[in-house]
Amino acid sequence: MSTARAGLLDRHRGLVALCARESDRVLKLWSQTIVAPVLASFLFIVVFGLSLGGRIRGIGGVDYEVFIVPGLIAMAMAQAAYANNSSSVFQARSDRYINDVLSAPMRPWEVNLGLAFGGVVRALAIGVALLALAVPVTGVPVREPLVLFVATVSLLVLFASLGVVVGVYAETWDQHGFVNNIVILPLSFLGGVFYSVELLPSPWHEVSHVNPIFFLINAMRYGFLGTSDVPIGLALGVTAALALACVAWSAAMFRSGRRLKA
């Protein structure tokens, strides 16, 4: 290890330890945090794509089982990044072991980043596992790797930060589940995971453009298939802007201590 890197790690040992703890939690609960969501999404690919897909004609010249893969991967990763962080932070607050971190000599941004890290690890593990399963089964390509990279980073930042924010705000488990079940999941389904919004009649076609997850799914789909319902610049721009807004919210919360500390 270079001296500069060792020095950097020494200066941020608290952050490194918190990242390790959050990753450790994900790996200890692997059957629940990784295997279950991978299996659920893979079943969608098998059931909707391979079984029913044969009866659905391709969308935009792409086979249906290939068309749904990017959206399903995006949805699984978004839910994982969010749910992991909101539950981890909420549990730490509820049991009050977050005090061990809050009293430690760590900067607010280090605590914020450390708490967000678990969701990133979990979402990436799910994304890589799903890709590894989907490529041989459906033959989904990766036509625009750079776009896929930017879209994935934006997705991770957006939903990992949102999870931390909700974990800090939530007072009950219901509230932590509310955002996932009532906001993220329906918006993902309505954002074009299973269809192209180009096929929707007016006004549903226009209404879909108000859904922020629609842009995220299209950015991911462009990365994989090279096609999108909206210009890729707009899709990436909206996703990145949302990610920045969530990071700013989360950072402000940690800087002020508001909601985290009485």
Place this chain on the structure above:
Amino acid sequence: MPDALSIRGLTKRYDDGRGDGRWFRLRRRGEPGTTGFLAVRDFDLEIEAGSFFGLLGPNGAGKTTIISAVCNLIRVTAGEIAIFGEPHDALAARRIVGLAEQDVNLDRFLDVEETLLYHGGYFGMSRAEARRRAGEMMDVFDLRAKAGVRAPKLSGGMRRRLLLARALMHEPRLVILDEPTAGVDFELRLELWRYIRRLHDQGTTILLTTHYLEEADELCEEIALIRDGRLIARDTADGLRNLYGADSLADAYVRAMGSLS
């Protein structure tokens, strides 16, 4: 040498309109800091380096609020806190404070050894240093046989030991023990007393809160009595007995608290 702890004009008002713990609520009208429950008001305290100091008071007197303020676990409404001359929120100050909270707040996903190792990491210890110290702490607190057991599966006494081991893991110069022997059996209490005394003999400053007055009498060089977030007396145990004309610290305590009701 600066005081181990210096608190000046500490005021803490909960639910003061700057984040009131509710889900989706519009900001309430009114000046921040003028509404809500006033837990501590204009509180001053200095604790000399190397001393063993007791903070006594009934439930709701403000002891835990003061400790939480020192350890950056709450946002103070007003006042200044310094630890060995450093502002309490500075990284250098945080590094030298160890806290064992009243409630057992152990990470449910970690076993005994991991609890200590991660805590060491949070407080800036290298992996090797943390490993050495964790081993030492497990030996001192007789936790070695439970190294791989997760916190929720430990007995009450073991959890209390682990809480104390965690607080001491990073070798703090100021150790804050918030009712460390609450709910532990007599044998373990004596054992913890022995360890805390040894720690103090080595030069560590100790701030102890307890409801066991004989514990304060036995261990503390100086005691502060607080009620309703205010300091009402501060002296040695003998000094407090003399001040209130009492035979025991318990009598002095009852008289001190009664004098305000």
